[in-house]
Amino acid sequence: MSVWALGLNHTTAPLDLRGRFAFALDQIAPTLQSLRNSFPSGRHPQVEAAIISTCNRTEIYCASEHIALDHTVGWLAQSGGVAPTLLRSHAYTLHDDEAARHVFRVASGLDSMVLGEAQILGQMKDAVRAAENVGALGTTLNQLFQRSFAVAKEVRTATEIGAHSISMAAAAVRLAGQLFEDLRKTRVLFVGAGEMIDLAATHFAAKEPKSIAIANRTLERGEKLATRFGGEAMRLADLPARLAEFDIVISCTASTLPIIGLGAVERALKARKHRPMFMVDLAVPRDIEPEVKALEDIYLYTVDDLAHVVQQGQANRQAAVAQAEVIIDAGVQSFMHWLGQRSTVPLIQQLNVQADEWRAAEMARARKLLAKGESVDAVLEAMSRGLTQKMMHGAMAELHSGDAASREQTAQTISRLFLRKER
Known part of the structure; x- marks a missing residue:
C-alpha cells in the first residue's frame, strides 16, 4: 500500500x-x-x-x-x-x-x-x-x-x-492600529460568522471599538455572534447601503464570488468624504474585489499580505x-x-488459513483413531508427527530443488526460520 x-x-x-x-x-x-x-x-x-x-x-x-x-x-x-x-x-x-x-x-x-x-x-x-x-x-x-x-x-x-505565535486576527489588529491612532474611536464591521471572523472579532473587541457589527447571510447566526460582543447584526444584503458607516471591515465568508465590489466601496468613500477605510479580506476565494486596493484612502490586506506581520519573531x-x-x-x-x-498482512492471513486446515485435518484423523480404540498416546504421537510433516514438507521440497546457489539461499532462510534458539 x-x-x-x-x-x-x-x-x-x-x-x-x-x-x-x-x-x-x-x-x-x-x-x-x-x-x-x-x-x-x-x-x-x-x-x-x-x-x-x-x-x-x-x-x-x-x-x-x-x-x-x-x-x-x-x-x-x-x-x-x-x-x-x-x-x-x-x-x-x-x-x-x-x-x-x-x-x-x-x-x-x-x-x-x-x-x-x-x-x-x-x-x-x-x-x-x-x-x-x-x-x-x-x-x-x-x-x-x-x-x-x-x-x-x-x-x-x-x-x-x-x-x-501571532494569529492572522492579531496581525489585522496590529495593522489597523498603525492606521488609526485610537481603535476605540473606530466602527468595525465583520462580514461572515465563521471561525475566522469569531477569532478576529475577539481580538478587535479587546480594543473596545466604538461599535461592532456582524453582517451575515443568515441573520440568526449573525445575531448570535453579535450578542457575544455587544454588537448589532445586519443582513448581508444591507451591506452596500451601510458600508460607509464603518472604518474597519474584516471579511471572511465561503462565497465563491466577491461580495464587496469596487462600485460599493467607491460610493462608501464618497459618502465618508474620503476618510480612510481599513479592509482585510481573509477569504479564499476573495470576498473583496482586488481592484479595491487601488483606491485612494483604502487600505486593503489579503491573507498573503499579512504574511510579513505574522512571520515576525x-x-x-x-x-x-x-x-x-x-x-x-x-x-x-x-x-x-x-x-x-x-504488505505482509495477506501472507500472514494465508499462513493462518493453511495452518488451520492442517490442524483441522489432523484433529479429524485423531478423532477417527480414538473412535477405533487406539490409545491416546499413539493418537497424540500420530497427530504430532502428521502436523510436523505438513509443516516441514514445503521447506524440504525447496531444499531438494533448484541449482546450488538457490539451494544455499533456501538453506540460510530455513535455518533462520526453523533453527532459532530460544532465548
Whole structure:
C-alpha cells in the first residue's frame, strides 16, 4: 500500500490560484466522490482519499496499491479549470514517507503561515470526519491522520512551538492600529460568522471599538455572534447601503464570488468624504474585489499580505521547531514501519488459513483413531508427527530443488526460520 499527496499552499501559489481550488466543507463529500470515481477501477480499486481545504492550502491525500500522482494532478487541474502544467508549477507532490512527514508538519503547525497556530488541527479533523462520512477513509489514511493528530499533540505538549505565535486576527489588529491612532474611536464591521471572523472579532473587541457589527447571510447566526460582543447584526444584503458607516471591515465568508465590489466601496468613500477605510479580506476565494486596493484612502490586506506581520519573531521559535522535527521524525518512522507491515498482512492471513486446515485435518484423523480404540498416546504421537510433516514438507521440497546457489539461499532462510534458539 502506498500513500501520496498533492497540494498547493501560501508559499507555492498566489491567492487567486488558490481560490480556484478552495472547497467549502459542504463541498468536500461530493468532491471526494468525484475524485474517487475518476480512478480506473481495474488498477485503482477503492482508492482512499481525503481533502484539506483552508484559506492557506488545498491538499489531497490518497492511498492505494499503486501511486497515481499524474492522474490526481489531472483531476485537480480540471476541477479548477487550469492546465495541468500550470498546476504543477505551483503544486507539490509527495509520496510515502515524504507525504507522512508533510501531514505531520501541517498538523503540528510547522507548515502554516502562522508558525505554531492551532487552527489547522481543527480544520484537519473536520476534513477527516467529512472523508469518513462519505466512506472515503480506509485503514491506511485513517492511521496516517490519527498518527498526525497524536504527533501534533506531543509537539504542542513537549515544545513551545505555539508560545509566540501571532494569529492572522492579531496581525489585522496590529495593522489597523498603525492606521488609526485610537481603535476605540473606530466602527468595525465583520462580514461572515465563521471561525475566522469569531477569532478576529475577539481580538478587535479587546480594543473596545466604538461599535461592532456582524453582517451575515443568515441573520440568526449573525445575531448570535453579535450578542457575544455587544454588537448589532445586519443582513448581508444591507451591506452596500451601510458600508460607509464603518472604518474597519474584516471579511471572511465561503462565497465563491466577491461580495464587496469596487462600485460599493467607491460610493462608501464618497459618502465618508474620503476618510480612510481599513479592509482585510481573509477569504479564499476573495470576498473583496482586488481592484479595491487601488483606491485612494483604502487600505486593503489579503491573507498573503499579512504574511510579513505574522512571520515576525519567528527566530524566537527556531529551538521549538528543531524539537518538533525530532518528534515528527519518530512519528514518520513509526508510520512507515506500520505501512511496511501492512504488505505482509495477506501472507500472514494465508499462513493462518493453511495452518488451520492442517490442524483441522489432523484433529479429524485423531478423532477417527480414538473412535477405533487406539490409545491416546499413539493418537497424540500420530497427530504430532502428521502436523510436523505438513509443516516441514514445503521447506524440504525447496531444499531438494533448484541449482546450488538457490539451494544455499533456501538453506540460510530455513535455518533462520526453523533453527532459532530460544532465548
